[in-house]
Amino acid sequence: MSTSTTDVLDGEKALRHRITVLSRSLREVTAVEHLQKPRYVGYDTVRDADGTTYGRKKAILMSGGCSVPTCTMCPFTNYNNFGLHGANADGLRGQVVTMLDRTDDEPDYDMLALYNDGSFFARREVPADVQVDIARRAAATGVRRLVVESLPQFVTTETLVPFVDALGDVQLEVGIGLQSADRLVRETLVNTRVTRESFEAAVALMQAHNVLPKVYLMIGPPFLTEAEAVTDVIDSTAYVASLGVAGVTLCPTRLAPNTVAWWLYQRGHYYAPNLWAVVDAVRGAHTKAAVRVACINMRGTDFDSVYPDSCERCANPIVDGLVAYSVSGAPADLPTSCECRRTTTPVALDHEHILARTVATLDACEAIA
Template sequence: MTSSPRSDTETHLRRSLSALSLHLRQAPEAMRPDVPRFVSYDQLRRTDGTVVGRKKVILMSGGCSVPTCTMCPFTNENNYGLHRAPGALLAQVDAVLARTTGEPDYSMLALYNDGSFFAPREIPVDVRLAIAERVAAAGVTHLVVESLPQFVTGKALGPFVQRLGPVALEIGVGLQSSDDLVRETLVNTRITRPVFERALAAMREHGVVPKIYLMIKPPFLTDGEAITDVVQSVAYVRALGVDGVTLCPTRVSRNTVAWQLYENGQYQPPNLWTVVEAVRRAHEAAAVRVACINLRGSDFESVFPDSCPDCADGIVDALLRYSETGDPADLPTSCGCRPALAAVPLDHGVIVERGLRALAAAGTQVPA
C-alpha cells in the first residue's frame, strides 16, 4: 500500500511544520553529564500475558538525528546539537548493567537513546555491537530499544541479533498513526507505510518482536478524531500481524510546535476520558498498554492530559492497573466531568484547513 498523494495545501502545511519544528529546537548551553537521564523499575505485561520485571533506562545522548516531530520533547533533555564522544554511550551502558545491592530484580532491559538505536549517526555500528555483547553477558533475557523504521534493516539487525545470542530483542517503532496525513504531516515524522512494513518484515526475518507506539490526539486533531485515529491505527497494525500496541497520550513540552499552539490557545492535550475511551475501543482489536509516564509527568516538565481534580488521579491509577492486567474492568467508568465522546471521521480537507488556521491564529512565524 502506498501513501496517498498530498494536496497543495497539505504540502504547504507539512513544509511549514517541518521548518518550524526544526527552528524551535534548542541545544543546551553546556554539555550535560554522560549519565543516564532516566532510570526506573516496573512490572510489564507482555502481549502473551506474562509479567516481567523491567529496568528502563534513557541514556544521555546526542538526541535524534531526524527531530522533525511536532510534539517530541526529548531534544530538551539531552545533548542535542552538541558534539559528543560515541564511547560515552558505551560507558553509560556498562554502568547500567552493573548489578547493585538492593537493586530490584529484572529480566528485561529497555535501553533508549532519545532517538533511533539503529541510526549510525546516533550510535555507530561498532558501539552498537559492543552494547549487544555486554547485554548478552549481563544475564537479562529481553532487550528493548527504539528506532525509526528506515534504520531497521536486515543489514543492521543481522550482526546485532547474532551478538545478542539468546537475548530476545524487541524494537519500539513510533508509527504514531496509520493515517498518512496524521503521521506524515500533523506528527511530521519521516515514516511512510511502505518503510514501516519493510521494517516489520526485517524484524520477522531475524526473530525480533515489534513494539509499536501510537499517539492519542496529535496536534490539530479533535478528541473525537483522535479516537477514530487510534481505532483505525490499531486495526492496521493488527492486520500486519502485530499482537500489541502502546498508546501514547500526547503531552506538550517547550521548544515544540505543540507548545507554540498550546501557548496560543490552539491545542489542548487529550482529555483523560478520551484516553480511556480510546483504550476501551482499541482493546477489542489488540493487546494494549498505555505509556503512563505521559500522564504522571515524572521525567520532565510538560502539560499533560487531564480531567477534573476529582477523577484525574484515579484515572491514571486505573490506566496503570490496566496496563499491567489487560483487563478492561480495571478502567474507570464515569465522573460528572466526563464529556460526551463520539468517534469522528478523519476528513483530511477539514483537518488541513484547521491546521493552517491554527498556525495563523497562533501568530507562529514559520522560517523561510
Template sequence: MTEHSPGPVAQVSDLRRRIGGLSLRLRTAGTQIKPAEPRFIDYDKIRLPSGELVGRKKVIVMSGGCSVPTCTMCPFTNFNNYGHDDETSRESLLDQVSRTLTRSEGEPAYEVLSLYNDGSFFAPREIPRNVQVEIARLVAAAGVKRLVVESLPQFVTEQVLGPFVEALEGVRLEIGIGLQSADELVRETLVNTRISQKSFERALSVMAGHGVDPKIYLMVKPPFLSEGEAVSDVVASVDYLTGLGVRGMTLCPTRVSPHTVAWELWQAGQYTPPNLWTVVEAVRLVHERLAVRVACVNLRGSDFESVFPDACPVCADDVVDALMRFGESGDAADLPADCSCRPPLEVTPLDHKVITARAALLLNVLERAGG
C-alpha cells in the same frame, strides 16, 4: 478551486513543509554540555505480548539525541546533548551501558532492559554500528532476557539487524517504532514524523525474519486533531496494525512540552492534551481487538516539564491509577468507572479536507504570533 489555488496534494505538501520548519526552529541545543550519564532510570512491571508480567529496568542514556527531530510534540531533543554530537563519544555510550548493567545491591529484579537514547538506536549518526554491536554483547553477558530499543524504521535494515541479533546470543529483542498513526496525513504532516507506510512495513518484514518483536507506539490526539478524531485515529490505526499481525502496541496520550509545536498551540489556546476519558474511550473501543498498553509516563511523568492529559480533580488520579493497573493486567475490569465530569464525546471520522484547512489556519495563528 480557482486556477491559481493549490490542489490538495500541494496544500498538504506546503503544510508539511511549514510544520516541519517550525518544529525544527523551536528546538534548542543549549550551551551547557550535559554529563555523560543516563538522564533517566526507573523500574516497573511490564506486560509482554504473551501476557506475562515481568520486571523492567528503563534507562535513557545521554547521547547526541535524535538525528531527525521533526516531530511536533517530542521534547526529547532538549534533554540530551542535541547539537553537540561530538561530545557523546563511543566510550561514553559504552560506559553508560556497562554501568547500567552492573547490578547493585538492593536493585529491583528485572529481566527486561529498555535502553533508549532519545532517538533511533540504529541510526549510525546517533550510535555508530560497531558500538551498537558492542552494546548487544554487553547485554548478552549481563543475563538480561529481553532488550527493548527504539528506532525509526528506515534504520532497521538487514545489514544492521543481522549482526546485532547475532551478538545478543539469544536475548529476545523488541524494537519500538513510533508510528503514531496509520493515517498518512496525521503521521507525516500533523505529527511530522519521517515514517512512510512502505518503510514501516519493510522494517516489520526485516524484524520478522530475525525473530524480533515489534512494539508500536500510537499517539492519542496528535496536534491539530479533536478529541473525537483522536479516538477514530486510534481505532483505525489499531485495525491496521492487527491486520499486519502486530500484537505489541502502546498508546501514548500527547503531553505538551516546551520547545514543541504542541506547546506553541497550547500557549495560543489552540490545543489541549487529550482528556483522560478520551484515552479511556480509545482503550475500550480497541480492547476486543487487543489489550493495548497506555504509556502512563505520558499521564504522570517527572523527567521534564509538561502539561499532561487531565480530567477533574475528583477523578484524575483514579483514572491514571486504573490505566496503570490495566497496563499490567490487560483486564477491562481494571478500567476506570465513569465520572460526572466526563465530557460528551462523538467519535468523528478523519476528514482530510477539514483537518488540512484547520491545521493551516492554526499554523497561520502561530506564524503571525512569531512562532
C-alpha cells in the same frame, strides 16, 4: 465543490514543509553539556501481548539526540546534548557498562530497555561497533529480553542482523513510533519521517528474524479534535494488528517547551487530551489488539510539561486505572465514571477538512506571534 485528490496532496506537501520549518526553528541547542550518564533509570512491570509479565529495568542514555528531530510533540531535545554533540561512542559504551552493573539492592528484572532519545540503529546516533558491543554486554547479564527504539528507515539487514547475532538467545524487541496509520496525521500533523512503506518493510524484516515489533501510537496529535484522535487510535491499532503485530503502546500526548505542540498551546490552539478521551481510545483499541499505555509521565512530576488531565476528583484514579490496565490487560481496571466524564464518540477523518483547519490554525497562531 470538493477539492481534488491532487490538490489535497499538494496541500499536504506544502503544509508538511511549513510545519517542519516551524518545528526545527523551535528546537534549542543545549546550553550546557550534560554528563555522560543515563538521564533516567527506573524499574516497573510490563505486560507482553500474550499476557506474560516482565520485571523491567528502563534506562534512557544521555545522547546527542535524534538525528531527525521534526516531530511536532517530541520534547527529548530538551533533555539531552542535542545540537552540541553527535554520537559519543565512549560515552554511550561507558553508560551501558555502568548501568548494567547489578547491585544487591536493585529490583530483579528480566527485561532491559535501553533508549537513546532517538534511533538506536541510526549509526549517526549509535555507531555500529557500539551497537554490537551493547548487544554482547546485555546478553552477558542474563536478561531474557532487550528493548531498543528506532525509526523504521534505520532498521535494515545491515543494522539488525549483526545485532541479533550478538544477542544470541536474548529476545529483541524494537520500538517504532508509527504514531498513526493515517498518512496526513503521521507525516504532516505529527511530522515524523515514517512512511507506511518504511514501517511495513521494517516490520517484515523484524518478523523474518524473530524480532518483536513494539509499535507506539499517539493519543491526541496536534491539530486533531479529541473525537478524531480516538478514531485515529482505533483505526491505527487495527492496521498494526493486520500486519501480524499482536500489541501496541498508546502514548497520550504531553506538551513540552520547544515543540510545535507547546507553541500551539501557548496561543490557545491546542491542549493535551482529556484523560477520559484517553480511556475511550484505550477501550476502542482494546478490541483490536493487546494494548499498553505509556503512563510514565502522566502524573506530571518529572518534566516541565502540561499533561493529559481531567477534574481533581478523577485525574489520579484514571491514571491509576491506566497503569493497572497496562499490567493486567483487563478493561475492568479502567475507570468508568465521574461527574466530569464526557464520552468521546469517534468520527471519520476528513483529510480536506483537517488540512484546511490546520492551515487556518497556523495562520491564527502566527498572527498572535
